[in-house]
Amino acid sequence: MTTAYEDAHTGPSVLDGLTEEPWRDVPPEEARWMRPHLPDLLGPMVEGVLRHVPEYDRPGDTAYSRVAEAAVAHAMEHFVHMIADPDASWKEVYQVFFDVGYGEAVEGRSLEHLQNAMRIGSRLAWRHLAVEAERLGRPRTLVSLLAEANFAYLDALASAAAHGYARAREKAAGEREQRRGRLLTLLLSDPPAPPEAVREQSARAGWPLPKRLAVIVLRPRPGSGGEDPAGLPPSLLTGLDHGRPCLIVPDPDGPGRIEELTATLAGWTGAVGPSVPVDHAGTSLLWARRALELAPPVPAPGQAAGRAGRQNGPAVGRERTAVRAAGRGARRGGVLVRAEEHVPELLLREGGTLAAIVASRRLAPLDEAGPRQGLRLAVTLLECMKHGFNATGAAEVLCVHPQTVRYRLAQLHGMFGFDIEDPAIRLEMMLLLHTWIERHGA
Numbered sequence: 001m002t003t004a005y006e007d008a009h010t011g012p013s014v015l016d017g018l019t020e021e022p023w024r025d026v027p028p029e030e031a032r033w034m035r036p037h038l039p040d041l042l043g044p045m046v047e048g049v050l051r052h053v054p055e056y057d058r059p060g061d062t063a064y065s066r067v068a069e070a071a072v073a074h075a076m077e078h079f080v081h082m083i084a085d086p087d088a089s090w091k092e093v094y095q096v097f098f099d100v101g102y103g104e105a106v107e108g109r110s111l112e113h114l115q116n117a118m119r120i121g122s123r124l125a126w127r128h129l130a131v132e133a134e135r136l137g138r139p140r141t142l143v144s145l146l147a148e149a150n151f152a153y154l155d156a157l158a159s160a161a162a163h164g165y166a167r168a169r170e171k172a173a174g175e176r177e178q179r180r181g182r183l184l185t186l187l188l189s190d191p192p193a194p195p196e197a198v199r200e201q202s203a204r205a206g207w208p209l210p211k212r213l214a215v216i217v218l219r220p221r222p223g224s225g226g227e228d229p230a231g232l233p234p235s236l237l238t239g240l241d242h243g244r245p246c247l248i249v250p251d252p253d254g255p256g257r258i259e260e261l262t263a264t265l266a267g268w269t270g271a272v273g274p275s276v277p278v279d280h281a282g283t284s285l286l287w288a289r290r291a292l293e294l295a296p297p298v299p300a301p302g303q304a305a306g307r308a309g310r311q312n313g314p315a316v317g318r319e320r321t322a323v324r325a326a327g328r329g330a331r332r333g334g335v336l337v338r339a340e341e342h343v344p345e346l347l348l349r350e351g352g353t354l355a356a357i358v359a360s361r362r363l364a365p366l367d368e369a370g371p372r373q374g375l376r377l378a379v380t381l382l383e384c385m386k387h388g389f390n391a392t393g394a395a396e397v398l399c400v401h402p403q404t405v406r407y408r409l410a411q412l413h414g415m416f417g418f419d420i421e422d423p424a425i426r427l428e429m430m431l432l433l434h435t436w437i438e439r440h441g442a
Helices: 027-050 063-083 089-105 111-135 138-190 194-205 256-266 278-292 301-310 315-328 340-351 350-364 365-366 371-386 391-398 402-415 423-439
Strands: 212-218 237-241 244-250 269-273 335-337
Touching: 027 063, 027 111, 027 256, 063 089, 063 111, 063 138, 089 111, 089 138, 111 138, 111 315, 138 194, 138 237, 138 244, 138 278, 194 278, 194 391, 212 278, 244 278, 244 423, 256 340, 278 335, 278 340, 335 340, 340 350, 340 423, 350 423, 365 402, 371 391, 371 402, 371 423, 391 402
Parallel strands: 269 335
Antiparallel strands: 212 244, 212 269, 237 244
8 A cells, every 4th residue: 555655756666566456556545535526427428438439429329328328337436446445346347348348249340439438438537536636635646546547447348348349259250150051051951952941041141142053072181170171261151061071162163263272272182063053052062072082192292202203113103193193183282173074983983883894894805915914005095085096195194105005006906806996985985994994903
């Protein structure tokens, strides 16, 4: 208590004795002369707030003035009460300003207006009390201590309001995410949800229904703790599909849309279903799931380097790598496979058993050529069919000389009892070759 009356020039440093509750250093009897002035302070403080904070000055709406009066009355009464009894409860006044901050968030305003109003009210209150303290001849050090108590008390009330504001924002964000999650569930439901239910939930979630969308399914990344990727644009709907992160991309056909998203998903492995109308979202999800099975694991940096070195080995090794890269869209870093780019493989997986049976019969000459030679010939034939039997184009992919391709084609013509260049059987042969090559380890 004695520090309140020490001379400013002979007392301790200004940093000494600085506390979070400076009202404890004010003699409790000082509350006696403050309390009678509270009724006279209420009106000017409310008027000052409404005058200097235009957002609250609404003559046609008395709610703002009522809230301001209640908040000011609670604050002033409690401030004086804390001087008389520093151990008095904060519960009621904290709740008042918590509710005020909560209401600001609900109204959609920033916290800046409320903080400005509180500063103005505090200044007006302090101006009145300082004048009265001087009239009563109170020591200058006491007046300074009262000012410090006033500032600290304002900080405490501002903190209560900020907590209320943050709580409201958290609740709103949580409700918004719940609505968006419910919308994702409706869009992907099987059988499809009624269109009117989808439209209603879309309005509640604040997510306008696009003309077309695509579904992305991601493989859980090791070390991610099951969390979704960070930094996703708010235009995406996010959720889970059987424990895997699932995204709905609106208007995926826009220029560079998927490429930008691929960069955001660096380090993740996923698959994109086809672009479909909104009421066919489940179809996009179905093919995204199946395409995810084609996505290779993301290699570690050392593994990537090792693989690059091995590509300088035997020709068949280079050919296998070429087929994998061309057929599965492997990329450095993250991998995002598009179902639309893997139609043959996806169709073969649907009818894999039948394709394997037919391939073993139609492509029997490749088995008779032996494992290494048969694999070389199968890869060569597949690439030739892709390039319209242009030896130069196939040779570039296979990393061999065009004359080597021509030599192998001559062998293939002699092995099969039908014209391998017949356009009528090209699609079937390409599908069967995919199946044969996978079964033989490429």
